[in-house]
Amino acid sequence: MTPQLIxxxxxxxxxxxxxxxxxxxxxxxxxxxxxxxxxYLLACAIFYAIRAWLKEFFPFTDKIESFVILSVLLVVCALxxxxxxxxxxFVVLHVLALxxxxxxxxxxxxxxxxxxxxxxVWYPLHVPVSFAAYAFWLVAGVSAVFAIPAWFRNExxxxxxxSLMTExxxxxxxxxxxxxxxxxxxxxxxxxxxxLWDPKLHWAVILWLFYGNLMHIDRLPKLRxxxxxxxxxxxxxxxxxxxxxxxxxxxxHRF
Amino acid sequence: MQNLIRILGDRHAGxxxxxxxxxNLIVGSLxxxxxxxxxxxxxxxxxxxxxxxxxxxxxxxxxxxLTFTLFGINLLACIAESVARVVNNRGGRLxxxxxxxxxxxxxxxxxxxxxxxxxxSTQQLPITAEGVELPELGKTRVESLQNIFHPDGSLKDxxxxxxxxxxxxxxxxxxxxxNEPAIFDKGRxxxxxxxxxxxxxxxxxxxxxxNREFTLKAGESLPLENGGxxxxxxxxxxxxxxxxxxxxxxxxxxLQQRIMVLEAGAPHSQIEIDGISYRFNRITxxxxxxxxxxxxxxxxxxxxxxxxxxIATVMLIRWLATRNVS
Numbered sequence: 146m147t148p149q150l151i152x153x154x155x156x157x158x159x160x161x162x163x164x165x166x167x168x169x170x171x172x173x174x175x176x177x178x179x180x181x182x183x184x185y186l187l188a189c190a191i192f193y194a195i196r197a198w199l200k201e202f203f204p205f206t207d208k209i210e211s212f213v214i215l216s217v218l219l220v221v222c223a224l225x226x227x228x229x230x231x232x233x234x235f236v237v238l239h240v241l242a243l244x245x246x247x248x249x250x251x252x253x254x255x256x257x258x259x260x261x262x263x264x265x266v267w268y269p270l271h272v273p274v275s276f277a278a279y280a281f282w283l284v285a286g287v288s289a290v291f292a293i294p295a296w297f298r299n300e301x302x303x304x305x306x307x308s309l310m311t312e313x314x315x316x317x318x319x320x321x322x323x324x325x326x327x328x329x330x331x332x333x334x335x336x337x338x339x340x341l342w343d344p345k346l347h348w349a350v351i352l353w354l355f356y357g358n359l360m361h362i363d364r365l366p367k368l369r370x371x372x373x374x375x376x377x378x379x380x381x382x383x384x385x386x387x388x389x390x391x392x393x394x395x396x397x398h399r400f
Numbered sequence: 401m402q403n404l405i406r407i408l409g410d411r412h413a414g415x416x417x418x419x420x421x422x423x424n425l426i427v428g429s430l431x432x433x434x435x436x437x438x439x440x441x442x443x444x445x446x447x448x449x450x451x452x453x454x455x456x457x458x459x460x461x462x463x464x465x466l467t468f469t470l471f472g473i474n475l476l477a478c479i480a481e482s483v484a485r486v487v488n489n490r491g492g493r494l495x496x497x498x499x500x501x502x503x504x505x506x507x508x509x510x511x512x513x514x515x516x517x518x519x520x521s522t523q524q525l526p527i528t529a530e531g532v533e534l535p536e537l538g539k540t541r542v543e544s545l546q547n548i549f550h551p552d553g554s555l556k557d558x559x560x561x562x563x564x565x566x567x568x569x570x571x572x573x574x575x576x577x578x579n580e581p582a583i584f585d586k587g588r589x590x591x592x593x594x595x596x597x598x599x600x601x602x603x604x605x606x607x608x609x610x611n612r613e614f615t616l617k618a619g620e621s622l623p624l625e626n627g628g629x630x631x632x633x634x635x636x637x638x639x640x641x642x643x644x645x646x647x648x649x650x651x652x653x654x655l656q657q658r659i660m661v662l663e664a665g666a667p668h669s670q671i672e673i674d675g676i677s678y679r680f681n682r683i684t685x686x687x688x689x690x691x692x693x694x695x696x697x698x699x700x701x702x703x704x705x706x707x708x709x710x711i712a713t714v715m716l717i718r719w720l721a722t723r724n725v726s
Contacts, residue, residue, distance in 0.1 A: 257552070257554065258550040258552060258554050258556065260554075260555075261555050261556060261557055261558070261578040262578055262579065264556065264557060264578065264579060265579040267579075315716070315720060316720065319713055319716050319717055319720070322709060322713050323713060326706060326709060326710060326713075329706070331579070333590075334579045334580065334581060334592075335578065335579050335592070336442075336592065336692065337444075337522070337581065337590045337592040337692045337694035337696075338444050338445060338522075338694065338696070339702065340445050340513065341442065341443060341444055341445065342432060342439060342443040342444075342445065343442075343443070344429055344432070344433060347425060347428065347429045347432070348429060350425060351422055351425045351426060351429070354418055354421060354422050354425075355419075355422045357418075357502075358415055358418040358419060358422070361411065361414075361415055362415065364411065365411055365412055365415055367412055368412060368415055368416075394433050395433060395436050395441050397441065397442060
């Protein structure tokens, strides 16, 4: 059995486990769902450990690794907030994680040594940290989506859901700030600049300002009403920042 | 004064201004993606570019500068208000200090981007073994270059030694590599390598009867007994066979072309000049790099911003942790 085959098998098993977790959660078998989620994380740990060994470097340097790490972090977030979110939100977060992990069926997985510009500690630190921010912000976004019916009916959204959005945003913001600091240092060393007019960097600033600004909304009585739609809009912005700039732009960060 | 600060620092206005900045940036991103010819792919923060000349396509940036200025004023007023509050309540909470530091860091970051955008400079150029004159850094040469490869043959790193004849007469040598630029003036000036390799710069040929070696440089003429031999350059045939092209200019005669295959012992690896044959011996190589030479006067400001943001982040993490425990 070659290492590449173990990598493939581990992620395929992981994807099956995610499916099991979704099915178990949807049918009310919460313990089984949680257990399957933890097993998924174990499968991904094997996936990343072997890739790191083959690449002789941190395994966050290609598109498959990027999508799978987002999937892993979404599952981690779903488990962290297990008691604070509804079962439906837990399922939706797992469906998003599954969709993200399923890129292994779209792109051919060739494990290569990373390009020379990625050989710095700042880059692999910057990637998972920024994806952790995406994951926490997606938790806030999913929570906002479930708050839409109440928002439409002009009912005050449940306090619990609102504070979950704020809390997830705060943690996401801290992660993203750290990611931007690391990314800025890497950019200065690799390209001579912490900022370029590059779509990815442009959208990083957009996200940072947007979510940083949203942290203030609870203190603004005249604007608080827009909290739910703004968090929902945040999902679209994350998708543009992650997928849009990576596939459909002229970015140097393009996959 | 307090009233003025309160009006300028209105939180609702600040929120809306920040969202306007976000919308402006989104529009800018779409415009930049729609006009790839107007906005180069590897485009440093050069704000002067947007004013030379002023164009309708850059309208988003003019609007961005305006909204950022208004947002900056609002932010400064908010900071002034927060400082007054923290000073009055001496035992300020961790969260308030963290928020204050974040806002101050943001102001510093905005200022440094503005200064870099208008007063920074970027130059992309090749640096060779012969050297190039760089502003403030002096004559810069590639002294040595070594490429390091992965087992599969892909490039892992390039290690280069650069020498600088600084304007004061001082000679400095710096080792650079990918992600390891040469840094001067406390980080304000940088030489960053984008790629590095060796290129054929000349040829050594040997005269057959006496094995005497002659070194030719590309583009330069070598005086021989009855004329001059010019090495025009290096080429490749359709099937990948490398060859050199020469022009032989006899003292009393017209130009003649000669072709030499660059493979010792191979057919056509000899040329005949004035009845004497010369054979290919070896290629001489010279290292060169493609580098970005940057000047960013805003680095100290950005460093302050980075330190403040780092402290604020640590404080925010502590606050989040203690809040979750309680």
